[in-house]
Amino acid sequence: MTNNRISQKQGILMIVMFIIGSSMLMVMGLEAKMDIWISILIGIGATTLIMLVYVRLMTVLPDKDFFESLEFFLGKAGSKVVVFLLTWFSFDLCAIVLRNYGQFVVTVGLKETPLAVAMFILIILCALAVKSGIEIIGRWTETFVIVVIAFLLISVALTFNNMDINKLLPVLDKGIKPIIKGSFGVITFPFAETVILLLVFPKFKKKKEVKKVFLLGLLIGGVMILITSVADMLVLGADIAEDMYYPTYAAFATVHFGDFIHRLEAIAAIVFIIAVFLKISLLLYGACKGTSVLFGFKDHKFIAMPIALLAFCFALFSFDSMVYYHEWVFKVWPYYSSVFEIVIPLVVLIIVQIRIKTMKKKSQNKLYQA
């Protein structure tokens, strides 16, 4: 395939959109209440370290991509296990985010529409995006990221009238424990979900680019999440924000600027739908690519439709109700996802480093003998 590359800029913007994705509406880290900004800052710091692991895994062999280097170090069976686990994670997350989108549309906008219809339309679009290839998705991101960031910043700026700095005070009222818990939530949903980009990203031209893509993407995306979360807190206050399913949506609804700009919650919905489309597309892309590698195919486009339909089914039957879904995301997701986001990459990295060391020793021994 010739057109299987994305530029460094597109990579950064993809991570930014991926992080903004669903988490701009569902604010994580609410356990920390008014100290949520500390939680998010800690989260960004900790994720930087986790991302260095991803970067190392992607660039460990300069002339091979992630899958090939996995096979080189772990052998055929070992690499298949790792790829299978990451593919399952990507697929499951795809279903979960899709369900989130469907519930949002059905509760907020199209109240008479069945959940299945709302989700089906988006997943078919995502499957078509996957079929058109990573380069097209990259260019699409480049076009729409401006809309997302500009809309978000303008809307946050317009809520300025309703902000009350006292809602963030007192700092560190409940001690350090809720902050740590909150930052754990923020790390696992959205920041470290970027682990699936290991499956998605093609090889970049230079080694340095990968590091820049991951870290700069995290920084910009993290700052956007920080801005929206803090704005939610300032406008709504910790207790109200905790009771809401979509705090950002509610915060933007309070905008009254002059006599002519009222209620910007539609903007929040537009931004959410644009960003979530990209997030689901990337997750589906990861699932398709992982599956095709598992079964030894070079092309992954033919499998996009069936996997999209499968994800659609999973999104429908995995959760009974919206209440259960939200409880699950806040209570179970951090523990469940940290296995895939933190434990597996770390274990793989440790094995890779040990293998490199033993290989070096062997080659040195050979030199001495010769």
Next chain:
Amino acid sequence: MSILAVLAIYLIIAPIEIVSLIKTNKRKELVLFSFIMLIAFTLSVLIAFDVKIPSINRMVGDLVTSITGE
């Protein structure tokens, strides 16, 4: 009613993809494609008839809540 929608969706999507796979002579791909499509179709039919399917996410949820005790 919803079973008709399911049938319509699969009858539209599957032939388009299968024809293009046969035309380009991809046998192995066709096998994997049909296999996953069959699973998705079965699940869709079950959902259309309101059958309760055991979900992995719910099992994980029960496991985690039993450990953390929340």
